[in-house]
Amino acid sequence: MALDLSEFQPRSMLHLPETKVARSRFPVIDVHTHLSFSASSRNGVALGEKMRYLAPPQELLRVLDRKNIRTMVNLTGGVGAGLEEAIRKYQTPYPGRFLVFAEPWWGRASEPGYSRFQADQIERAHRAGARGLKIVKTLGLYLRERTTAGPLVKIDDPRFDAMWETCGSLGMPVAIHVSDPEAFFLPIDRFNERFEELNHHPDWSFYGKDFPSNAELLEARNRVFERHPKTQFVALHVGNNAENLAYVSACMDRFPNMHVELAARIGELGRQPRAARQFFDRRQDRILFGTDAVPHGVETPQQVFGDELYEIYYRFLETEDEYFDYAPAPVPPQGRWRIYGLGLPEGILRKVYYENAARLLGLSTL
Numbered sequence: 001m002a003l004d005l006s007e008f009q010p011r012s013m014l015h016l017p018e019t020k021v022a023r024s025r026f027p028v029i030d031v032h033t034h035l036s037f038s039a040s041s042r043n044g045v046a047l048g049e050k051m052r053y054l055a056p057p058q059e060l061l062r063v064l065d066r067k068n069i070r071t072m073v074n075l076t077g078g079v080g081a082g083l084e085e086a087i088r089k090y091q092t093p094y095p096g097r098f099l100v101f102a103e104p105w106w107g108r109a110s111e112p113g114y115s116r117f118q119a120d121q122i123e124r125a126h127r128a129g130a131r132g133l134k135i136v137k138t139l140g141l142y143l144r145e146r147t148t149a150g151p152l153v154k155i156d157d158p159r160f161d162a163m164w165e166t167c168g169s170l171g172m173p174v175a176i177h178v179s180d181p182e183a184f185f186l187p188i189d190r191f192n193e194r195f196e197e198l199n200h201h202p203d204w205s206f207y208g209k210d211f212p213s214n215a216e217l218l219e220a221r222n223r224v225f226e227r228h229p230k231t232q233f234v235a236l237h238v239g240n241n242a243e244n245l246a247y248v249s250a251c252m253d254r255f256p257n258m259h260v261e262l263a264a265r266i267g268e269l270g271r272q273p274r275a276a277r278q279f280f281d282r283r284q285d286r287i288l289f290g291t292d293a294v295p296h297g298v299e300t301p302q303q304v305f306g307d308e309l310y311e312i313y314y315r316f317l318e319t320e321d322e323y324f325d326y327a328p329a330p331v332p333p334q335g336r337w338r339i340y341g342l343g344l345p346e347g348i349l350r351k352v353y354y355e356n357a358a359r360l361l362g363l364s365t366l
């Protein structure tokens with residue numbers, strides 16, 4: 001009998017303890033969430049200042065209080081007047097509960113004088129209260145010399161140097177998403193471990209066409225880290241190479257200004273629990289807690305903001321439970337495997353949940 005892969009939903013017959021972790025052991029700063037997005041974009045490039053909002057603060061605060069989350073960082077705060085609006089909506093009325101990051105004006109990157117303009121806009125964002133800068137994978141994978149046409153703009157293009165430097169001098173950390181999982185750069189075929197996910201979202205594939213390789217993208221990113229040592233970078237999604245922790249760790253050796261966060265990668269970390277545990281032991285001062293939570297983001301089950309999502313992260317970090325789902329979904333959405341808890345000691349948990357992020361963001365420690 002042939003069985004369609006999409007219908008296969010095996011249930012584990014293991015009899016093992018299941019620990020419910022309703023609240024984190026220590027207060028949490030979630031450094032990677034999305035509460036707003038640019039209202040308009042073309043071919044992966046956000047355009048204009050208008051924003052759309054995914055949930056009102058009151059709705060979010062109920063979950064934050066239940067889950068012991070002190071602060072939620074909204075990375076995609078936008079630009080200009082839209083950014084100022086996002087700050088007024090979340091950050092100003094709820095001090096310390098929501099922080100908002102600015103984004104670059106990607107739509108203007110091909111205009112003359114952009115370098116100076118963008119650096120000035122970072123200063124404007126800082127005056128408005130923005131706490132950092134977010135770089136989406138637009139840089140390296142979507143932004144082109146004529147915005148949506150022409151050759152791809154390189155991650156280490158010198159037109160951004162003034163922007164990186166200004167962030168450094170203003171103490172604004174840069175949360176940077178570069179590249180994507182290794183499997184997204186391979187053919188969508190029966191050998192691809194993310195087959196179902198890519199088959200579902202073929203637009204996430206960067207195989208072929210004129211896309212650089214994953215390694216080229218990461219090396220361009222590294223040249224930015226190297227050229228701007230006074231700027232603090234948070235390489236999102238475990239430096240977007242959680243499949244290769246040895247590489248991530250080597251990069252962190254080379255660049256003391258490089259930090260990482262966990263969002264949407266506990267599926268990777270949790271399937272290699274011994275390597276991951278070593279990584280946490282060695283890098284405990286530069287790992288931040290993040291989830292990539294999106295309120296009502298049902299398209300990507302590993303990111304749906306809510307109690308269930310946080311309980312999975314807490315279970316992964318705090319317990320030694322074995323072979324459990326890394327996302328609230330009937331089929332693991334980022335590859336068909338399950339994960340193992342790390343059972344981190346209190347000292348590391350405190351740093352990862354709160355202290356490392358508080359230090360970078362200039363918040364009071366506990």
Ligand SMILES: [Zn+2]
Pocket residue numbers: 032034292
């Ligand atoms: Zn994200």
